[in-house]
Amino acid sequence: MSFSRRGHPLAEEEKSTDAAKARARAMELLAGQELSSGQLYERLGRKFTQPTAAAVVAEMVERQYVDDERYARTRAHGLLAARKSRRAAAQDLRQKGLDAQQISAALEEVYAPDEAGGDPELEAAAALVEGRYRGKLAAGRKDLVVAALARRGFAYPVIKEAIRRVEEDG
Structure with a gap:
């Protein structure tokens, strides 16, 4: 309207x-x-x-002033930098009016494992645990950390590994 x-x-x-x-x-x-x-x-x-x-x-x-594939990749990079899960990034891109193929291609490129085999989504989850949720983890409220990361769209295996990493380093 x-x-x-x-x-x-x-x-x-x-x-x-x-x-x-x-x-x-x-x-x-x-x-x-x-x-x-x-x-x-x-x-x-x-x-x-x-x-x-x-x-x-x-x-x-x-005229190539608008390029949905380029937009999807750029937006996906920004979402990963903002520590968004792959699922949350897909939802954001859908809300921007992109089609499933454009979203899938952008996420495959941006959230693909790096040369060393590192998972960008796992790194984002671990960074959130390390920064934002470390206090809750230290207070023994692992359940709150799991719930918070699940609300952000992270899959349980990613959450579990991110928490394990922070607990081992900590």
Whole structure:
């Protein structure tokens, strides 16, 4: 649903069909941050008709200003750096309007074991245990640590190994 500046929805007949204005708006949005084609379409759809928004998104994709595969990889790297589980990263990417194939390819690349065989997801979980949850672990509340990591989308074997590593180092 579209909204005017005052918070009232814009009716479809109030939306613009001006492709030049839609193109300019798309460039403004893309100058601020990289967006997926779905995000760009949704934002343009607030002020422009569906056909106008779709045509401008298609043009941006053709000119390679919008590249969903690149966006998925970049976003997945950011999510891993933010210590997100693979499951949480997949959910985030789905919410950005990416399709299953793009999500799978990005996660396979970003969450793949490194040259030394290290698991990036396990490293993220271990870093969370070491930093954020170390106090709970030291207080004997392993159950709270497991629950917190499970809520973050980490699989139980990853959680178990992350806790084991921190307990051995500690």
